[in-house]
Amino acid sequence: MSELNLVFYGIGLGLIAIGSFFEVVGAIGVLKLPSFFLRLHALTVSCIGGSILPLLGVAILAIGLEEMGSQRLFITAICLISVFIILILAPSGSHSLARAAYNSNTAPKQPLEYDALSRGVNKD
Amino acid sequence: MNIVVLPYLLVIICSLTSTFLAYLIVKERNLVVAILLLLGQGIFHSLLYYLLMAPDLFITYIPVSxxxxxxxxxxxxxxxxxxxxD
Amino acid sequence: MIKRDVLVAFSLSLLVLSISLIIWLEGYIRIATPIISSLGESYLYYSYNPWYSNYTSFSLNVVSAIIWDYRGFDTFLETTVLMASIIAIYTLLRGFEEKVFLQPKGLSTITKTATKIVIPLIIAYALAIATHGQLTPGGGFQGGATLAVISSLIIAVYSLEFLYYMGYRSKRLVVIRGLCLIGLIIVAITPLLIGFILNTKSYIFQNMSKEDSFISMPSFLFDAPLAGSIFFYNVFELLIVFTGLTTALMLLSLRDVELKKAFEVREVYE
Known part of the structure; x- marks a missing residue:
């Protein structure tokens, strides 16, 4: 294994480790945070940090594995495409969830600092 | 761990989890929660199809479920x- | 969800595990046998085999070859069963009318834009599944189900009104579905007609040439295997499944204003 491949290997493993850290943080947040919107925030943290960073890590790790031949480029491309799709879909999904919960007044908003939507700003 | 054992272990975990979810779906009173559980069961079933080497059923089951x-x-x-x- | 339910479910899954362990240890059933039966072996051997041109179907995907070539009539009847289910929904909601208000509401702009980005990807994937049914795993039903996800996304995100705006009506979809079913029949009886004109022997659902009839559908497009009629069947099946599932989704998401007349009709019959 050459030195460049070793660097790729290290970066990939590091990204996967950071992703698992985000996953654990998100799980603790979902269990411990008080209101619906805060729990949704924790869910998004675990979704973005816990799935996009490991996917990027696998993509970089697969470039470094030279003995796999041209198969490693397929793995890299699949990972990058899934990163793109998750990066678009996960935030918009949690946005629509939060919006529906806010508009229908089903979830309590109690730990509240500042509410821009109630003053008629961006009332779309 | 031997890498050949890993797919069989995943098959066991997926099938047991789907049995677990099936009982909860039948017992659940709130139907919205029951549908969400059904969605989770669908994901486990499609993973099972993939592990048992039926890719065409896997491709069907993902969009349908x-x-x-x-x-x-x-x-x-x-x-x-x-x-x-009641 | 009570704690007792979770416990019972957990013990149920443990019961399943113990039963499967007993079956495995006692050797009643051999799980995942390495021996293939002789019938399966012959399918695997002949499905893409240019040296036996009387038995092959030039399809690299064996499942596709079995579904549309070796048991084509069966699959055709399955497709007509799907049509019957749509007709059942129609009789249940007899007398509904689709009203166009031309005020699509839907969710917020962010969600709509994200859906707009994803929809072309889904269309490309569904078309790839259906038209490569003879090369890779997949086929008409799989592609149609994937394409029907688009209409479910549009109903959920953009509202039903947007589907009307795009020109979807349930009656038009049913007409397209019937035309595709007729197209399937036409592809099935084409070898019969050619045989009738040329005065030779031929069969319904014939794909490649047989021992006593030389008529065969096109097996190659340039250098890619087309597998004869399997390609056409897959394309028609894609349209049939897509229109069928979209019709079911549209009919189930009708508004109360549109269903008012249907309820009146039902009261008259009762």
Whole structure:
């Protein structure tokens, strides 16, 4: 294994480790945070940090594995495409969830600092 | 761990989790929660199809269980009732 | 969800595990046998085999070859069963009318834009599944189900009104579905007609040439295997499944204003 491949290997493993850290943080947040919107925030943290960073890590790790031949480029491309799709879909999904919960007044908003939507700003 | 054992272990975990979820779906009174559990069971079933080397069933089951069935059931609940009474 | 339910479910899954362990240890059933039966072996051997041109179907995907070539009539009847289910929904909601209000509401702009980005990807994937049914795993039903996810996304995100705006009506979809079913029949009886004109022997659902009839559908497009009629069947099946599932989704998401007349009709019959 050459030195460049070793660097790729290290970066990939590091990204996967950071992703698992985000996953654990998100799980603790979902269990411990008080209101619906805060729990949704924790869910998004675990979704973005816990799935996009490991996917990027696998993509970089697969470039470094030279003995796999041209198969490693397929793995890299699949990972990058899934990163793109998750990066678009996960935030918009949690946005629509939060919006529906806010508009229908089903979830309590109690730990509240500042509410821009109630003053008629961006009332779309 | 020997890498050949790993798919069989995943098969066991997926099938046991889907049995677990099936009982909860039958017992659940709140139908919205029951549909969400059904969605989770669909994901485990499609993973099972992939592990048992049936890629065409896998391709069918993903859109049907994740895309179409939840919307149909939610529409049905919206037209009727979202709670099951005794 | 009570704690007792979770416990019972957990013990149920443990019961399943113990039963499967007993079956495995006692050796009643051999799980995942390495021996293939002789019938399966012959399918695997002949499905893409240019040296036996009387038995092959030039399809690299064996499942596709079995579904549309070796048991084509069966699959055709399955497709007509799907049509019957749509007709059942129609009789249930007899007398509904689709009203166009031309005020699509839907969810917020962010969600709509994200859906707009994803929809072309889904269309490309569904078309790839259906038209490569003879090369890779997949086929007409799989592609149609994937394409029907688009209409479910549009109903959920953009509202039903947007589907009307795009020109979807349930009656038009049913007409397209019937035309595709007729197209399937036409592809099935084409070898019969050619045989009738040329005055030779030929069969319904014939794909490649047989021992006593030389008529065969095109097996190659340039250098890619087309597998004869399997390609056409897959394309028609894609349209049939897409229109069928979209019709079911549209009919189930009708508004109360549109269903008012249907309820009146039902009261008259009762």
């Amino acid at each position: 994740v895309g179409i069935t939840p919307l149909l059931l939610f529409l049905l609940i919206k037209k009727t009732e979202w709670r099951e009474y």
